[in-house]
Amino acid sequence: IVTSTTYDQLDTDIAFVESVSPDGRNVSLRQPLRFDHHGGGWQSDDQRFAIPHYSAEVGKLSRSITVQGDDHSTNEQFGGQMVFSTGKAHVDWVNELVVRLSNVGLKKMGQGLKLGKYPIHFHLAGDVSASYISNCSLDVSFNRAIAIHGIHNLRVLHNVVFNTRGHAIFIEDGIETGNIIHH
Numbered sequence: 001i002v003t004s005t006t007y008d009q010l011d012t013d014i015a016f017v018e019s020v021s022p023d024g025r026n027v028s029l030r031q032p033l034r035f036d037h038h039g040g041g042w043q044s045d046d047q048r049f050a051i052p053h054y055s056a057e058v059g060k061l062s063r064s065i066t067v068q069g070d071d072h073s074t075n076e077q078f079g080g081q082m083v084f085s086t087g088k089a090h091v092d093w094v095n096e097l098v099v100r101l102s103n104v105g106l107k108k109m110g111q112g113l114k115l116g117k118y119p120i121h122f123h124l125a126g127d128v129s130a131s132y133i134s135n136c137s138l139d140v141s142f143n144r145a146i147a148i149h150g151i152h153n154l155r156v157l158h159n160v161v162f163n164t165r166g167h168a169i170f171i172e173d174g175i176e177t178g179n180i181i182h183h
Contacts, residue, residue: 001160003058011037084122096125102135107139110145110165117143118141145167148170152179153179157183158182
C-alpha cells in the first residue's frame with residue numbers, strides 16, 4: 001500500500017510489485033498508481049508553522065504465512081481472532097504467557113461491533129516481556145487490529161495495519177505500562 005498524502009484517506013493506492021532492480025532502488029509495479037503521492041516540506045504563508053518533511057507511508061501487506069477469515073467474513077463482518085490470556089484475574093503475573101508473532105499476515109479478522117472480538121487480543125495477562133508482535137500485517141479488520149488489555153511490557157514493532165474499523169492499536173484500560181509500540 002501507498003498511503004494518501006492529501007486530506008482524503010481514500011487516496012491510498014494498493015499496488016502489486018512486479019520486480020525490484022538488483023540494487024533495490026527501482027520498483028516496477030503491475031499497474032500505475034491511481035493517485036499522486038507528494039513528499040517534501042510545508043510552511044505557512046506567515047512562516048509561523050512548518051512541517052519539515054512529509055511523505056507517503058509504504059507498507060507490505062503480503063506475508064508467507066497468512067491467517068484469515070473465510071469467504072463469508074466480509075459480508076457478515078465476522079472474521080477470525082487470536083486471544084492470548086492466562087485466564088487469571090490479577091495483574092502481578094510474570095511471563096506465564098509468551099507469544100511471538102513475526103512476519104504473519106492477518107486478513108478478514110475481528111468481529112464487527114462485538115466487544116473483545118479483535119484480530120489480535122492480549123487479555124489480562126500481566127507482564128509479557130518475552131512476547132512480541134513484529135513485522136506482521138493486518139489487512140481488512142472488522143474490529144480494531146491489536147488490543148492490549150491489562151498487559152505490560154509487550155513489544156509491537158514494525159507492523160502494517162490497513163483497512164480497519166476502529167483503532168489500529170488499542171490500549172484498553174490505560175493501566176497498561178512498559179509497552180513499546182514502534183513504527
